Amino acid sequence: MAIVKVAFRALHRNKLRTVLTMLGIIIGVGAVITMVALGRGAKAQVQARIAALGQNVILIFSGSINRGGVFTGFGGAGTRTVEDALAFEKEVPGVAAVSPEVRTGGQIMAGNNNWSTSVQGEGVDYLSIRQWDLAEGAMFTEADVRSAAKVCILGKTTADKLFPDEDPLGKVIRIKNVPVTVLGVLKAKGVSMMGSDQDDLVITPYTTGMKRLAGVTTLRAINVQAESADRINDVQNGIADLLRQRHRIQPGRDDDFIMRNQQELAETQNAAAETMTALLAGIAGVSLLVGGIGIMNIMLVSVTERTREIGIRMAVGARGHDILLQFLIEAVTLSCIGGILGIGLGVGGAHLLTTIKNWATLVSPDSIFVAFVSSAAVGIFFGFYPARKASQLDPIEALRYE
Amino acid sequence: MNAVIKLQDIHKIYHTGEVDVHAVRGVSLEIFPGEFVALMGASGSGKSTMMNTLGCLDRPTRGSYLLDGIDVSQLDRDQLADIRNQKIGFVFQGFNLLSRTSALENVELPMLYTRQRLAGASQRERALKALKTVGLSDRADHTPNQLSGGQQQRVAIARGLANEPSLLLADEPTGNLDSRTSVEIMGVFQKLNDQGITIVMVTHELDIAQYTKRMVVMRDGKVVSDTPVVSRLNAEGELRRLQEQQKEAQLTS
Numbered sequence: 106m107a108i109v110k111v112a113f114r115a116l117h118r119n120k121l122r123t124v125l126t127m128l129g130i131i132i133g134v135g136a137v138i139t140m141v142a143l144g145r146g147a148k149a150q151v152q153a154r155i156a157a158l159g160q161n162v163i164l165i166f167s168g169s170i171n172r173g174g175v176f177t178g179f180g181g182a183g184t185r186t187v188e189d190a191l192a193f194e195k196e197v198p199g200v201a202a203v204s205p206e207v208r209t210g211g212q213i214m215a216g217n218n219n220w221s222t223s224v225q226g227e228g229v230d231y232l233s234i235r236q237w238d239l240a241e242g243a244m245f246t247e248a249d250v251r252s253a254a255k256v257c258i259l260g261k262t263t264a265d266k267l268f269p270d271e272d273p274l275g276k277v278i279r280i281k282n283v284p285v286t287v288l289g290v291l292k293a294k295g296v297s298m299m300g301s302d303q304d305d306l307v308i309t310p311y312t313t314g315m316k317r318l319a320g321v322t323t324l325r326a327i328n329v330q331a332e333s334a335d336r337i338n339d340v341q342n343g344i345a346d347l348l349r350q351r352h353r354i355q356p357g358r359d360d361d362f363i364m365r366n367q368q369e370l371a372e373t374q375n376a377a378a379e380t381m382t383a384l385l386a387g388i389a390g391v392s393l394l395v396g397g398i399g400i401m402n403i404m405l406v407s408v409t410e411r412t413r414e415i416g417i418r419m420a421v422g423a424r425g426h427d428i429l430l431q432f433l434i435e436a437v438t439l440s441c442i443g444g445i446l447g448i449g450l451g452v453g454g455a456h457l458l459t460t461i462k463n464w465a466t467l468v469s470p471d472s473i474f475v476a477f478v479s480s481a482a483v484g485i486f487f488g489f490y491p492a493r494k495a496s497q498l499d500p501i502e503a504l505r506y507e
Numbered sequence: 508m509n510a511v512i513k514l515q516d517i518h519k520i521y522h523t524g525e526v527d528v529h530a531v532r533g534v535s536l537e538i539f540p541g542e543f544v545a546l547m548g549a550s551g552s553g554k555s556t557m558m559n560t561l562g563c564l565d566r567p568t569r570g571s572y573l574l575d576g577i578d579v580s581q582l583d584r585d586q587l588a589d590i591r592n593q594k595i596g597f598v599f600q601g602f603n604l605l606s607r608t609s610a611l612e613n614v615e616l617p618m619l620y621t622r623q624r625l626a627g628a629s630q631r632e633r634a635l636k637a638l639k640t641v642g643l644s645d646r647a648d649h650t651p652n653q654l655s656g657g658q659q660q661r662v663a664i665a666r667g668l669a670n671e672p673s674l675l676l677a678d679e680p681t682g683n684l685d686s687r688t689s690v691e692i693m694g695v696f697q698k699l700n701d702q703g704i705t706i707v708m709v710t711h712e713l714d715i716a717q718y719t720k721r722m723v724v725m726r727d728g729k730v731v732s733d734t735p736v737v738s739r740l741n742a743e744g745e746l747r748r749l750q751e752q753q754k755e756a757q758l759t760s
Contacts, residue, residue: 107619114608118607413603414605416603417603417604417605417616418616418620419588419591420562420564420591420597420603421591421592421597421616421617421620421666422588422589422591422592422593422617422620422621422670423588423592423619423620424584424585424588424589424620425584425585425588426585427620500564501559501564501565504564504599504603
């Protein structure tokens with residue numbers, strides 16, 4: 106304990122120098138904490154978006170086909186049918202759930218309020234595929250799908266716009282003049298990766314959408330959920346084979362459908378976020394290293410300045426080991442206090458970025474722990490050489506030093 | 508009675524560059540408990556080297572050195588550090604106190620490096636006792652820059668006494684002090700010697716050496732004379748004489 110006291114006193118004597126040296130570590134550790142928090146925050150955001158997509162989801166759209174030399178464009182084939190969708194569920198191994206999808210849009214009325222939004226026709230499994238929970242009410246049933254029932258559930262935004270002051274459950278809204286009963290309201294999901302409000306929609310059974318609202322016979326898309334992430338490829342291949350077979354596409358001809366696996370995109374973004382975290386942490390790590398060099402520099406100066414003191418201590422019986430420990434503890438004390446203050450700075454900085462810039466940050470206990478341990482390690486590493494130099498001084502020379 | 512210091516044919520050769528400097532050429536010396544020895548000589552006589560050797564700061568190139576019955580000529584750095592800590596108290600010309608550190612803490616310093624550490628309270632008690640011995644109990648909380656040269660040297664002496672060593676080694680202890688304060692410090696040494704503490708003091712001033720009991724003179728790395736002090740000065744008496752002189756001077760002016 107006495108040796109720690111000695112270290113504190115030595116640091117106290119040169120307050121300005123101590124503070125400046127510490128500043129290197131404070132900034133280094135602070136930068137590491139803030140940058141890692143920023144990277145982690147970005148990653149968490151990406152992961153939240155992945156979760157919002159639903160797990161292991163494959164989307165199948167109509168492809169572009171060549172009709173007499175003219176491409177019809179995306180969705181132009183118009184070839185997705187309910188039968189296709191039902192066939193996946195039966196015939197492709199590894200499929201967990203399927204939801205056929207149609208989309209229309211238009212004015213929706215509820216009492217005196219109106220709102221224009223997209224109306225999605227979906228299967229009963231849609232919410233579980235998207236991992237989307239209801240805030241209140243219930244999802245429509247298989248029976249509703251079979252009977253093309255005039256029921257719907259509302260996205261949070263739509264519910265708020267149509268029913269600002271009352272509970273939408275059980276109320277009737279008019280979609281394109283068709284009266285539809287509200288069965289439930291979804292929980293808010295927020296903004297999508299593309300920047301659109303995912304909560305601004307109405308969901309009806311796909312049969313209702315096809316027959317009563319959109320008046321179409323083909324699907325816009327089919328949502329398919331694979332049983333697990335490693336089966337996504339199998340399922341995609343199975344679906345492709347099945348569709349080519351069902352649509353009688355000759356080998357060598359183009360598919361008349363497009364499959365999208367949004368997870369791939371999300372994973373790329375995730376990897377990008379991780380790279381960014383590593384990059385930011387690396388840059389911040391360099392500043393911590395520079396802080397360490399600052400400590401080494403100042404400790405070398407300190408050893409030179411205090412050569413006489415070292416001589417005195419050695420003359421009265423300090424072993425080399427005692428001197429080494431004294432200077433090492435001084436360096437570590439310097440870096441650890443700097444580390445603690447740096448953690449404060451880093452956490453504060455992350456908080457500030459979130460409040461002012463609205464950037465997502467995530468300060469995790471393990472990054473704090475790692476930052477503190479590395480600041481201590483920096484102290485030991487950069488303090489060791491000066492301390493060893495001090496411990497190896499010759500007492501006679503040291504006493505004579507002016 | 509066993510000698511505190513027993514030197515047998517001590518040689519010290521410094522290898523500096525191309526020429527070897529033969530600083531000490533075969534010194535044999537015995538110093539017994541309770542002695543008060545002045546080690547004298549001009550600069551280059553080898554007395555500083557002898558001092559470093561006696562103080563276990565340096566090892567002799569040849570010869571044996573028994574300190575308190577322990578052969579210290581073959582010990583390594585750490586063992587020498589422990590010997591200095593336990594057996595030797597140092598007093599330097601330039602006081603060598605830790606600046607911005609209270610007198611009490613300066614006196615406690617050797618105890619910090621003792622292998623069997625005392626509890627904080629008894630450490631303090633011992634340091635206060637040592638300060639009382641040199642007459643500075645009331646200055647325990649003062650830092651060196653708040654003390655006069657004489658007081659600083661007293662603190663240094665108290666520090667030398669802290670671990671109750673067998674030997675007090677003083678290197679030109681009055682070199683930085685005016686003549687009156689020098690006499691005061693010699694008074695402190697005489698008092699300590701009267702209490703049975705063995706003192707070896709390096710000096711080149713003959714009048715300071717007159718306060719000791721034995722004079723060892725070195726020249727060219729050898730002891731050329733080793734004689735008891737015949738007309739020994741008494742520091743207390745000298746101080747009184749100095750005071751009277753001062754009074755007279757004031758009266759006549």
